[in-house]
Amino acid sequence: MLTPERRRTLTAFGSGVLLTAGGAAALAAAQAGMWGTLLGAGGVVAWALALGCWVAARRGGAPAPAPAARSDGPIAALLDQVPVPLLRIEGEGVRAINRAARALFVADDRIPAPPGALTDPAQRHLRHAGRRWRIDAVTLGEAHRLAALIDVDAEEHAAQERAQDEMIDILGHELLNGLSPIVSLADSAVTAAAQGDAMLGDILATLARRAEGLEGFTRAYRALARLPDPVVAPVALDELADDLARLFRGRFGETVTLTVRADGTATLDRGQVVQAVWALLQNGAEAALTAPALPRVTLSITGGARLTIEVADSGTGIAAADRARIFRPFHTDKAGGSGIGLTLARRIARAHGGELVLLDTGETRFRLTVPV
Known part of the structure; x- marks a missing residue:
């Protein structure tokens, strides 16, 4: 189904085509002395002009359509999926922007009796629902802020896990590097002992040094991992x-x-x-x-x-x-x-x-x- 705007567009386009075709026919008829054809072409041109003026008058007299209201639907949907609680703070009032904030404060939109740390611009940390949160806020006006709540406990746990993973990788690498030559030297020592090789003493001495190096590494790790609390x-x-x-x-x-x-x-x-x-x-x-x-x-x-x-x-x-x-x-x-x-x-x-x-x-x- 054609909309009114589309019908007006097609009407104006048709009028232009008829006007152009009628003008061309009138010119050809005048040059050929075909006065009847000239009269008919002139009528078509007049009709096309009248139609165009009528369409233009209707368009000009009709009230301009109101601009479509801007829709924040996609942005709101995107913010709703953000896992970090987002808040809008206006003076003493706090509103939840997304799903994570509504779940944290068990509220649909406006948060009743918000914690004082949220409404105090000087506060940077909040304890709520048994967890620690960091308040990252952006000031948009004198009493208008947008705030994101960062889960400090989750950040610390993630950092600890990364540190533990890195430590395990390092320990595995160092222990393998230390054990590989020890195993190889032990095999060489067994072979040398079976054959009565005079190099057995040197092999055992090297084996002892590698074992001491691995022991030193282990002691260093223990010193690092078991640092006592300072006594000041x-x-x-x-x-x-x-x-x-x-x-x-x-x-x-x-x-x-x-x-x-x-x-x-x-x-x-x-x-x-x-x-x-x-x-x-x-x-x-x-x-x-x-x-x-x-x-x-x-x-x-x-x-x-x-x-x-x-x-x-x-x-x-x-x-x-x-x-x-x-x-x-x-x-x-x-x-x-x-x-x-x-x-x-x-x-x-x-x-x-x-x-x-x-x-x-x-x-x-x-x-x-x-x-x-």
Whole structure:
């Protein structure tokens, strides 16, 4: 069935065709002296003009159709499938935008008696339905916000699962790498013993070294996995720095220059912090020894409202591709390295409520911070 608009369009098109055809016929009849044909063609032209004017008059006089209301149906349907609860906050009123929000607050649209954390723009966290949520909000006006509730517990569980998967992969890789040569050497030792081969002693010595290496790896993993809670006490930072300087000189002697600056006091687990900073100093010294510049390491310890420890070295720096991997357990590019030094140092910093980061500077500089 034709709509009125389509009928008007077809009528106007037909009128144009008749007008064109009638004009052409009138011109041909006038040139040929066919006056009767000319009169008929003129009538067709007049009729086509009258029809076109009538259609135009009707179109102009008819009220313009109201624009179709904009439909948010597809957008609403899309938002309804988002698994994250979405809310519209207007002053003290909170409305659920999608299915996840309606299910969380057991409401159809307007949420009765919403939690105070939702209506307070300064709040960033909410505890509801026995779970922790992070409020990610966008302000659209003075009292109008759109908020997404992020399940903090689910995020932490997912992160833990990823960490466990990565740890299992690393352990499997390292254990297989350690066991494969041990199995091979054991077979060689059995063959050598059966044949009275004089190489049996060397084979057994190599086998013992590989077994010791695997044992060292296992002990390193246990040290990383079983870090005890810190037992904190006030510590004079200059004495802490002196202990670390003596350890450094005993290990590297005069081959690497160590510059130390320390000031203030802090409350921390002295043994754990010494272990963390020693790992940074040892890494720095080993990196400095491989560079063409004069090997040097700088240690800076500052107390106050926040304990800040920085270790820098004169090495060639850490490649961009390795910067994201240096804190991964057992990641190392040094022969014989365990790959847990930096990982353990970061765990110690975080156990104290702080953090260990690699600064984005021209030189290799680690910063360990602990709130006091």
